[in-house]
Amino acid sequence: xxxxxxxxxxxxxxxxxxxxxxxxxxxxxxxxxxxxxxxxxxxxxxxxxxxxxxxxxxxxxxxxxxxxxxxxxxxxxxxxxxxxxxxxxxxxxxxxxxxxxxxxxxxxxxxxxxxxxxxxxxxxxxxxxxxxxxxxxxxxxxxxxxxxxxxxxxxxxxxxxxxxxxxxxxxxxxxxxxxxxxxxxxxxxxxxxxxxxxxxxxxxxxxxxxxxxxxxxxxxxxxxxxxxxxxxxxxxxxxxxxxxxxxxxxxxxxxxxxxxxxxxxxxxxxxxxxxxxxxxxxxxxxxxxxxxxxxxxxxxxxxxxxxxxxxxxxxxxxxxxxxxxxxxxxxxxxxxxxxxxxxxxxxxxxxxxxxxxxxxxxxxxxxxxxxxxxxxxxxxxxxxxxxxxxxxxxxxxxxxxxxxxxxxxxxxxxxxxxxxxxxxxxxxxxxxxxxxxxxxxxxxxxx
Amino acid sequence: xxxxxxxxxxxxxxxxxxxxxxxxxxxxxxxxxxxxxxxxxxxxxxxxxxxxxxxxxxxxxxxxxxxxxxxxxxxxxxxxxxxxxxxxxxxxxxxxxxxxxxxxxxxxxxxxxxxxxxxxxxxxxxxxxxxxxxxxxxxxxxxxxxxxxxxxxxxxxxxxxxxxxxxxxxxxxxxxxxxxxxxxxxxxxxxxxxxxxxxxxxxxxxxxxxxxxxxxxxxxxxxxxxxxxxxxxxxxxxxxxxxxxxxxxxxxxxxxxxxxxxxxxxxxxxxxxxxxxxxxxxxxxxxxxxxxxxxxxxxxxxxxxxxxxxxxxxxxxxxxxxxxxxxxxxxxxxxxxxxxxxxxxxxxxxxxxxxxxxxxxxxxxxxxxxxxxxxxxxxxxxxxxxxxxxxxxxxxxxxxxxxxxxxxxxxxxxxxxxxxxxxxxxxxxxxxxxxxxxxxxxxxxxx
Numbered sequence: 001x002x003x004x005x006x007x008x009x010x011x012x013x014x015x016x017x018x019x020x021x022x023x024x025x026x027x028x029x030x031x032x033x034x035x036x037x038x039x040x041x042x043x044x045x046x047x048x049x050x051x052x053x054x055x056x057x058x059x060x061x062x063x064x065x066x067x068x069x070x071x072x073x074x075x076x077x078x079x080x081x082x083x084x085x086x087x088x089x090x091x092x093x094x095x096x097x098x099x100x101x102x103x104x105x106x107x108x109x110x111x112x113x114x115x116x117x118x119x120x121x122x123x124x125x126x127x128x129x130x131x132x133x134x135x136x137x138x139x140x141x142x143x144x145x146x147x148x149x150x151x152x153x154x155x156x157x158x159x160x161x162x163x164x165x166x167x168x169x170x171x172x173x174x175x176x177x178x179x180x181x182x183x184x185x186x187x188x189x190x191x192x193x194x195x196x197x198x199x200x201x202x203x204x205x206x207x208x209x210x211x212x213x214x215x216x217x218x219x220x221x222x223x224x225x226x227x228x229x230x231x232x233x234x235x236x237x238x239x240x241x242x243x244x245x246x247x248x249x250x251x252x253x254x255x256x257x258x259x260x261x262x263x264x265x266x267x268x269x270x271x272x273x274x275x276x277x278x279x280x281x282x283x284x285x286x287x288x289x290x291x292x293x294x295x296x297x298x299x300x301x302x303x304x305x306x307x308x309x310x311x312x313x314x315x316x317x318x319x320x321x322x323x324x325x326x327x328x329x330x331x332x333x334x335x336x337x338x339x340x341x342x343x344x345x346x347x348x349x350x351x352x353x354x355x356x357x358x359x360x361x362x363x364x365x366x367x368x369x370x371x372x373x374x375x376x377x378x379x380x381x382x383x384x385x386x387x388x389x390x391x392x393x394x395x396x397x398x399x400x401x402x403x404x405x406x407x408x409x410x411x412x413x414x415x416x417x418x419x420x421x422x423x424x425x426x427x428x429x430x431x432x433x434x435x436x437x438x439x440x441x442x443x444x445x446x447x
Numbered sequence: 448x449x450x451x452x453x454x455x456x457x458x459x460x461x462x463x464x465x466x467x468x469x470x471x472x473x474x475x476x477x478x479x480x481x482x483x484x485x486x487x488x489x490x491x492x493x494x495x496x497x498x499x500x501x502x503x504x505x506x507x508x509x510x511x512x513x514x515x516x517x518x519x520x521x522x523x524x525x526x527x528x529x530x531x532x533x534x535x536x537x538x539x540x541x542x543x544x545x546x547x548x549x550x551x552x553x554x555x556x557x558x559x560x561x562x563x564x565x566x567x568x569x570x571x572x573x574x575x576x577x578x579x580x581x582x583x584x585x586x587x588x589x590x591x592x593x594x595x596x597x598x599x600x601x602x603x604x605x606x607x608x609x610x611x612x613x614x615x616x617x618x619x620x621x622x623x624x625x626x627x628x629x630x631x632x633x634x635x636x637x638x639x640x641x642x643x644x645x646x647x648x649x650x651x652x653x654x655x656x657x658x659x660x661x662x663x664x665x666x667x668x669x670x671x672x673x674x675x676x677x678x679x680x681x682x683x684x685x686x687x688x689x690x691x692x693x694x695x696x697x698x699x700x701x702x703x704x705x706x707x708x709x710x711x712x713x714x715x716x717x718x719x720x721x722x723x724x725x726x727x728x729x730x731x732x733x734x735x736x737x738x739x740x741x742x743x744x745x746x747x748x749x750x751x752x753x754x755x756x757x758x759x760x761x762x763x764x765x766x767x768x769x770x771x772x773x774x775x776x777x778x779x780x781x782x783x784x785x786x787x788x789x790x791x792x793x794x795x796x797x798x799x800x801x802x803x804x805x806x807x808x809x810x811x812x813x814x815x816x817x818x819x820x821x822x823x824x825x826x827x828x829x830x831x832x833x834x835x836x837x838x839x840x841x842x843x844x845x846x847x848x849x850x851x852x853x854x855x856x857x858x859x860x861x862x863x864x865x866x867x868x869x870x871x872x873x874x875x876x877x878x879x880x881x882x883x884x885x886x887x888x889x890x891x892x893x894x
Binding site for chain 1: 452453454455456457459495496497513514515516518519520522523526534535536552586587590597598601604605606607608611644645646648846848851852855856859863865867868869870871872
C-alpha cells in the first residue's frame with residue numbers, strides 16, 4: 001500500500017481571511033506568531049518541522065552545540081493558538097491570478113499570501129562547487145559538516161600517504177561574511193583547545209585554515225573598524241586570510257583560484273553568497289535577481305494581496321537602495337510589522353511604511369573575541385563585544401528551552417574549553433571515494 | 448585522488464604488552480579506562496567515534512533527549528592517557544594462531560585481545576522483519592526512529608485515505624523487554640502530554656500502542672512482581688499488551704501473528720532478541736550460538752590470550768548457567784575485572800574468578816512510574832522506583848557533561864511535560880514508498 005496515495009491539506013474553512021505563509025524562518029515565524037486568531041486563519045508551510053536559529057549553525061557544525069538546542073519544533077510554538085495550521089510540505093507553485101497555492105497535497109485558496117522562503121546558497125552556476133563544497137544553511141548541513149570535519153581527523157590518524165598527509169588538515173572557507181569568519185574562528189579554537197589532545201600523534205602545526213573572499217575585507221557588511229579587528233584577531237589565531245581572491249573551481253581536492261594559485265583541501269565550506277528562491281508561477285516582473293520587489297508595506301509591487309519578507313524580499317528604501325541586509329533582524333522586524341498591520345491593510349486603512357531599526361551587527365571570532373557595530377557608529381571589539389554577542393544570541397533564541405540548553409552548553413564550554421558534541425553520526429562519504437564506506441563499514445549510520 | 452588509498456594503523460611499537468580491545472561499549476570502555484599506561488599499551492577499535500549509553504536510547508527516540516547528551520566522543524575520555532590509541536575502524540577478522548587482527552588499514556599484532564563487540568539485533572532469519580522494522584541499538588537507530596515517529600504524525604495530518612487513517616497511528620513494539628516496555632511507556636506519554644496539542648485536529652483516541660511478546664509476561668528477566676506491576680501500569684496508560692504472541696512476519700504494513708491475527712501498522716519496533724556477533728577467523732568451537740565461551744577469568748576457553756566480555760561473552764557460572772544477563776552491569780563489571788587482573792594474568796599469578804554482583808534491575812514506564820528489583824529480593828514500584836531509576840541513570844552516564852545535559856533535559860521535561868527534541872532531521876522514507884520524497888522534497892536532509 002502506498003502510504004502517501006491520497007493526501008489532503010485538511011484545512012478547515014472559516015469566515016475569516018486566510019493568511020498563507022510560506023517558510024517558517026525568522027520572517028514567516030514572526031508573522032504567524034503575531035497574527036490574531038480572532039481576525040485571521042493562518043496556514044504555515046515549511047519543509048522542516050522546526051524553526052532553525054541560523055546564526056548559531058556554525059556552533060553545531062563545530063561541535064559546540066547540539067542541533068536540538070538551536071532548533072525547536074514549530075508545532076510547540078502554536079499550542080495555544082486555535083487557528084494556526086502548520087503543514088510540513090513544500091509549496092510547489094503559486095497561482096496569483098487564482099489566489100491559490102499548489103502543493104502535493106492539493107491546492108489551497110488564500111486571501112493573503114506571505115512569501116518568506118529565505119535565501120539559498122548561491123553557487124553562481126558552478127556545478128563542481130555545488131557538488132563538492134559543504135554549505136551551512138540548515139541543520140542537516142551543520143550535522144553533515146560536523147561529521148565531515150571529525151571524520152577527516154580520524155582519517156588523518158589512519159593515513160599513510162605522504163601525498164595526502166600535507167593536505168588532509170587544510171580547511172578552506174570561501175566567503176568571509178559572518179559564516180566564514182565565525183567558522184574560521186571555531187575551527188581555530190578546535191585546533192587550539194581540543195584536537196591536539198584528541199590526536200596527540202598528529203602534527204597540528206600542519207593544520208591550515210584558509211579564509212578567502214573576493215572583496216578587499218572580511219565581514220564586508222560591517223564597519224571598516226570591525227573588519228580590521230576581525231581580520232587582526234583571526235590572523236593572530238592562525239587563520240590564513242586571502243582577500244581579493246576569486247575562487248574559480250573546486251573538484252573535491254583542489255581549490256583553483258583565479259590568479260592561477262591553488263590550495264589542496266578535502267573540506268571546503270562555501271558561504272560566498274546567497275540568492276533568493278522564487279516560486280514557480282510568480283510573474284517574472286515581480287522578481288529582480290531572485291528577490292521579490294516589494295513596496296514599503298512588504299507588499300509585492302504589482303500585487304494587492306501577496307507579500308514578501310526576509311531574505312527573499314527586495315524592499316528598496318532610501319537608506320537601503322539595494323534592499324535590507326540578509327540577516328535575522330530585517331526578517332524579524334518585517335514579520336512583526338506585517339503581523340501588526342495586516343488587519344489595517346485588510347480594512348484598507350492607511351498604515352505607516354516599514355522602518356528598519358538597525359540594532360547593529362555582531363560577529364564572534366572566538367572565546368572572548370568578537371566585533372560589534374552598534375547603532376550610532378559605536379564599535380566594540382574583544383571581550384566586551386563577545387559578552388554583547390553572547391547576551392544577544394541567548395535573548396533571540398525562540399524558546400526558553402533553547403535558551404536553557406544553549407546556556408548550559410556555553411557555560412560548560414567556557415569552563416572546560418571542551419566542545420563535547422564531536423560525534424560522527426552522519427558519516428561523510430566523499431563523492432567518488434566509496435572505499436571509505438567499506439573501510440569504516442558504518443554505512444548503517446548514514447541511512 | 449582516492450583519499451583512502453594508503454592507510455596504516457600508525458600504532459607505535461613499545462616494549463609493553465599490547466592489549467587490543469574490539470568495541471567501546473560498556474565492557475571495552477571500562478577495560479580501556481582501567482588498564483595502566485605503565486604496564487600496557489591499549490589499542491581500542493570501534494566503528495563509531497563515541498560511546499553510547501544504550502539504556503537511554505529510547506529517550507532519544509522519543510524526543511526527550513538529544514543524541515549528544517547520551518553519547519560522548521571516545522577520544523575525550525583518553526586525553527590524559529599516554530598509551531591508549533583509539534581507531535575508528537571495523538576489525539575485519541582475527542587470526543588467533545598469529546596473534547593478529549586484520550583491518551582495512553593493515554594488520555596488528557596483539558599480546559592480549561579483548562573482544563567486547565556487544566550484541567546485535569536478532570531477526571531470527573526473517574529478512575522481511577529485518578528490512579521493515581526499526582531497531583533501537585545505536586544512536587543512528589534512535590534518531591531514525593525519532594524522525595520516523597514524528598513524520599508519521601505529520602503524514603497523518605495530511606492523510607485523506609480512510610483505508611490508511613485507521614492504521615496510521617498504530618505503533619507495534621515487538622519484544623517486551625526493557626526496550627519495548629520503556630518505549631511503549633514513552634509513546635504513551637507523548638500521546639498523553641504532547642501529541643494532542645501538536646495535532647489538535649487528529650483523533651488520538653485512535654492511536655494504539657501494541658506491546659507483543661512470545662513469553663507470558665513483560666520484562667521477563669525481572670521479578671514476577673516487577674512484571675505484574677509494569678504490565679498494570681502500562682495497561683493503565685493505554686498500552687495494549689499481547690503476551691504468548693509470536694510474530695510471524697511484517698511486510699511494511701501488516702504484522703502477522705502466528706494464530707492468524709494481524710495488526711496494520713507503519714511503525715514496528717523490533718526488540719525481540721539479540722545475538723552475539725562473532726568475528727571471522729575465530730575457531731568454531733569458541734562460540735555457542737554466537738556468544739564466546741569463557742572461563743571465570745573472562746578468557747575464551749581454548750585460548751591463552753583472547754578474552755570476551757559483555758553481551759558477546761558466555762561465562763557459565765553456577766548462578767548463571769546460561770551466562771550473565773545482557774545488560775550494562777555485567778559488561779561494566781567484566782571490563783573492570785579484566786582491567787584489574789590482566790597484569791596478574793600476564794605475570795601468570797593466580798587471580799580470583801569473576802563474581803558478578805547483581806545490583807538489581809530497573810525499568811521505567813513513565814513519569815513517576817518505574818519498577819526496581821533490588822538485591823535481596825526487594826521490589827519497588829511507582830514513584831520510589833522512578834527516583835531510583837533517575838538517580839542510577841544519571842550516576843552511570845560516563846562523563847560529567849552527559850550528566851549535566853541529561854539532568855537539564857529531565858528537569859525541563861519534568862516541569863513542562865515537554866519533549867522538545869521532536870525534529871525530523873533524518874526523514875524516513877518507507878521502503879517502496881518513494882513518493883514521500885517527492886511530497887516533502889526534503890531529501891537533502893537525508894544525505
